[in-house]
Amino acid sequence: MPQPSQRLLTDAFDLPDDTRARLALARESLQRSGLLTFRALGSSMLPAIAAGDVLTFRTAAPGDLVPGRIVLAQTDNGLVAHRLLSCGGSIFTTRGDSLRVADAALDMSRLLGVLAAHYRDGNALPLDRDHHRLLPRASRWLLRHSPQIHRIARRWPRLTILTA
Amino acid sequence: MSTALYLLRSDNVAARQIGEELMIMSARDSALFSLNETAAILWNAADGSTPLAEIVSRDICPAFDIDAETALRDATELAHGLAERGILQVGNQPFDAGSAST
Amino acid sequence: MTDNARPHSLDVGIGGVHVRLRTDSPDFITLMADRFRGFVGHVDAPDHVFDVDIVPVTYAEDESLDGITTEVRVLRDGPKWRLLCGDFDAEWDPRTRHGHVRLHPSPYSLDSVLRILHTVMLAEQGGMLMHASSVVLDGKAYLFTGVSGAGKTTISRLAPDHAHLLTDEMSFIRLEDGEYFAYGTPFAGELATPGANMRAPLAGIFLLAQGPDNRIDPLNAGEGIRAVMANILYFAKDDALTAKVFDNAIALAARVPVKRLTFFPDARVWDLFGPTA
Numbered sequence: 001m002p003q004p005s006q007r008l009l010t011d012a013f014d015l016p017d018d019t020r021a022r023l024a025l026a027r028e029s030l031q032r033s034g035l036l037t038f039r040a041l042g043s044s045m046l047p048a049i050a051a052g053d054v055l056t057f058r059t060a061a062p063g064d065l066v067p068g069r070i071v072l073a074q075t076d077n078g079l080v081a082h083r084l085l086s087c088g089g090s091i092f093t094t095r096g097d098s099l100r101v102a103d104a105a106l107d108m109s110r111l112l113g114v115l116a117a118h119y120r121d122g123n124a125l126p127l128d129r130d131h132h133r134l135l136p137r138a139s140r141w142l143l144r145h146s147p148q149i150h151r152i153a154r155r156w157p158r159l160t161i162l163t164a
Numbered sequence: 165m166s167t168a169l170y171l172l173r174s175d176n177v178a179a180r181q182i183g184e185e186l187m188i189m190s191a192r193d194s195a196l197f198s199l200n201e202t203a204a205i206l207w208n209a210a211d212g213s214t215p216l217a218e219i220v221s222r223d224i225c226p227a228f229d230i231d232a233e234t235a236l237r238d239a240t241e242l243a244h245g246l247a248e249r250g251i252l253q254v255g256n257q258p259f260d261a262g263s264a265s266t
Numbered sequence: 267m268t269d270n271a272r273p274h275s276l277d278v279g280i281g282g283v284h285v286r287l288r289t290d291s292p293d294f295i296t297l298m299a300d301r302f303r304g305f306v307g308h309v310d311a312p313d314h315v316f317d318v319d320i321v322p323v324t325y326a327e328d329e330s331l332d333g334i335t336t337e338v339r340v341l342r343d344g345p346k347w348r349l350l351c352g353d354f355d356a357e358w359d360p361r362t363r364h365g366h367v368r369l370h371p372s373p374y375s376l377d378s379v380l381r382i383l384h385t386v387m388l389a390e391q392g393g394m395l396m397h398a399s400s401v402v403l404d405g406k407a408y409l410f411t412g413v414s415g416a417g418k419t420t421i422s423r424l425a426p427d428h429a430h431l432l433t434d435e436m437s438f439i440r441l442e443d444g445e446y447f448a449y450g451t452p453f454a455g456e457l458a459t460p461g462a463n464m465r466a467p468l469a470g471i472f473l474l475a476q477g478p479d480n481r482i483d484p485l486n487a488g489e490g491i492r493a494v495m496a497n498i499l500y501f502a503k504d505d506a507l508t509a510k511v512f513d514n515a516i517a518l519a520a521r522v523p524v525k526r527l528t529f530f531p532d533a534r535v536w537d538l539f540g541p542t543a
Contacts, residue, residue, distance in 0.1 A: 042414050043435050043453070043499070044397055047338055047351055047378030051435065051454070068337070077415030077476065083337075096414070097337060099397065100511070101196055101496040103413070120374070178509035180516055183487045189495070191508035196495055198488060 026079060030112055034059050036072070038079060044096030045070070045082060053120045055081055057113035065092070070115040073106055081115070168217065171210035171243050172253040179207070188251050197251060202228070206239060210252055212259030216243060272317055277309050278302050278380070281438045281449040282465070283387065285380065286312035291320050294371060301373045302452045304460045314358075316365040318376065331355055331368060340382060340502035347502075349382050358383060360390070381436065381453060385500050389511050392441035394518070395499040398471070400432040400448045400461075401425045403539055407448035407466035409437050410527070411497040412474035417531060421474065424533045433461040436499065439468060439518070446522055470523050477528035480535045490524030491515055 029036045040053040048070070049055065057072040065071070071084045073094055082094035085102055092111050095102040118125040173179075178189045186204035188197040199207060202224070209219040220235045228235070246252035253259065272288035274295045279285075280302075286309075289295060299306050321331050331353060338351040349356040349367075353375045358365035365383070369375040385395050398411035399422035410421050419434045432438075432450040440447050446468040450461035473485065473493040485493060494515040502508070529535040 041419070042397065044414055046381065046499075047353075047374070050374050050377075075413065075415065077413055080414045082414075096397075098499045098501065099496070100498055100500050101492075176505050178512045180512065182491060182516065185488050187488065187491065187512075189508060189512040191503060191505040196492065198492075 023074060023078065027074075027112065030057070030059055035116070036113060038072070038081065040081060044080075044099055046098045048083075048097055049081065049118070050120065053118060053125075055115060055119075056117035057081070058116040060111065060114045064114045065111070072112045072114070073103070074110040074112055075103070075106070079112070087111070167256050168215040169240060169243065170212060170214070170255050170258050171206065171216055171219070172212035172255070172259040173207060173210045174251050174253060177251050190249075190251055195249065197249065203242060203246070206242060207246065207252065210243075212253075216240060272319075276302075276306055277312055278306055278452075279309065279463075280305055280380070280384065280451055281388075281393075281440055283314070283384070284309045284312040285314045285316055285383075287316050287318050287376070289318040289320065291318075291371075294318065294320055297371075297373050298376060301377060302460070304463050305452045314363045314365065316356075316358075316367055319366070319368045320371045321368050322371075331370065338378070338382065338501050340386065340504075342502070342504045342507075347383075347386055349379060349501075351378065354379050356383070358386075360387075377453065381499070382501055384438070386502060386507070388438075388440065389500065389502075389507055389514060392514050392517065393439045393446075394511070394514055396437045396439060396494070397435065397497040397499060398437040399434045400437040402430040402432060402448075402462070402464065402466040403428075403536075405466060406469035407432060408469060408539060409439075409448060409471040410474055411437075411471065411493065413496075416474040417476065417529065418474065420531050421527075421529065421535060424531065424535060426533070426536055429536075430462045430464060430466075431459075432464070432466075434459075440465075441514075441517075446518060468522050470525065471518075472525055472527035475526055475528045478530055480529045480538055481527075482538055483526045483528070485524050485526055487519065490519040493524055494519050 026036055035056055035058050037054060037056045040049050040055055041051055043051060065084060065087045067084050067086055069084045070081055071094060073080050073082065082096045082103060085093040085095050087108065090108055091105045092108055093102050093105045115127060118127060176191050180187050184201065186199040186207065188199065190197070205223050206219065209223055216239055217236055220239050221232055224235050224239065225232055243252060243254050247254045272290050274290065274292050275286055275288045276295050276298055277284055277286050287298060338349065341348045341350070343357070345361055346357055346359045353372060354367055354369035356365060356367035356379050367379050369379065381395065388394050396409065396411055397418070398409045399418040400407055400409045401422055403425065410418050412418060422431055422434045425431065432448055433453060436451055436453040438449040438451045440449060447465045448468045449465045450463050452460035454460055471494065495512070498511060498515060500511055
């Protein structure tokens with residue numbers, strides 16, 4: 001059973017300087033111990049994760065980054081635990097289970113870890129034990145990731161209509 | 165470009181015109197797309213039976229300062245891009261009559 | 267409406283919709299009454315009735331309640347809806363307004379079932395659940411939405427003392443006679459307290475952003491719709507209902523102003539809210 005790190009990050013949003021400090025601490029914790037424990041906020045991962053759940057993430061190993069896995073991402077607003085939609089090349093995308101639109105794609109350097117343990121009211125919850133089992137029914141929509149907004153632009157200059 | 169290309173709007177999407185942009189919601193993969201005027205012209209004309217070349221010459225060239233060859237090349241690339249995202253189907257033959265969505 | 271096999275019941279009223287839960291477990295009723303406190307109370311004629319069967323947690327034996335699968339599936343099964351997850355298996359018939367749920371004995375399980383059910387019910391009538399906090403100030407409701415960490419809970423926490431918190435995380439919006447109302451819900455977020463059991467006309471939706479100053483900026487129609495769509499709570503992959511959700515977002519953004527609120531996290535942000543917000 002992984003040992004939780006020493007500090008729980010509770011507020012995802014506070015003074016900007018404090019957020020940066022917390023993020024820096026989170027990264028350092030992961031680098032040093034390979035683990036980070038985090039209290040879930042919000043409801044974007046309902047029903048899998050409820051506000052107040054305690055999540056432990058570990059640094060990802062090769063083969064960990066399978067679509068369907070819950071991962072920890074560093075966004076401009078702080079740390080977010082969402083489900084991995086896709087990763088390839090230099091970017092990855094995630095989405096909250098209860099949201100309709102995927103998160104903005106992020107650089108792989110912002111993927112901090114994968115879910116290693118999940119506690120609710122002091123009880124350990126099992127993790128999805130077979131992500132491949134998720135794939136057959138989820139693959140239609142999980143693997144074909146889409147960033148939040150596609151803007152498909154093809155601009156040609158308009159003709160100027162001259163009238164006599 | 166020797167092979168005609170036919171376009172058909174996908175039927176598992178919802179498209180709504182909001183001001184100058186055409187917003188398309190795909191139920192399949194929860195993607196929300198925003199098409200500008202040109203892409204919207206292609207999408208709206210994608211009835212499954214009109215060749216892309218005809219759509220370009222009929223709807224695009226008269227309105228934009230662009231030659232037919234360039235317009236068709238760009239429109240083909242755009243069509244394939246929309247198809248990759250699942251909101252359009254492309255084929256080398258007309259799609260079945262009555263299968264075009266509105 | 268009585269059921270001899272499930273003699274214990276609890277009426278939960280959220281957003282003007284009353285659901286009667288029937289079960290054979292008095293302990294579960296006690297658990298639910300506590301979880302939904304402020305939103306329970308007997309009604310003579312509930313809008314929906316749900317029979318609840320508690321299933322022990324055995325990971326291997328029950329195929330649908332494996333206790334492990336965390337992703338939820340919301341499927342249309344003919345005229346009925348089916349909600350499936352590792353800890354619950356629910357079925358609901360909107361024609362008969364009757365449902366049945368098998369679930370693990372966890373308050374979170376039923377909470378999830380009710381939330382998901384409300385997303386479907388509301389979608390059908392033009393409303394929605396949104397990842398947003400909502401506050402009533404001077405008789406008007408304001409919604410605050412945005413990405414995780416944008417400050418939904420923070421801004422609700424900074425509201426003046428005379429404001430009423432409807433929810434710090436899960437806003438309930440109903441369309442009634444052409445007007446949108448925000449309702450309080452018991453679905454608590456990190457504040458871990460249920461919202462006030464009240465409603466108010468929805469006066470504005472604000473997309474949150476961090477910044478050193480407090481300001482409100484307009485969004486164009488497309489931006490407003492995207493802000494709403496990105497934060498609607500919705501699970502079903504049904505084409506028809508997805509199109510309805512899309513139309514609901516468009517209608518909402520057309521009727522209720524959607525703006526960007528950039529704020530510094532202290533109480534002065536609420537000075538922006540008044541009759542002209």
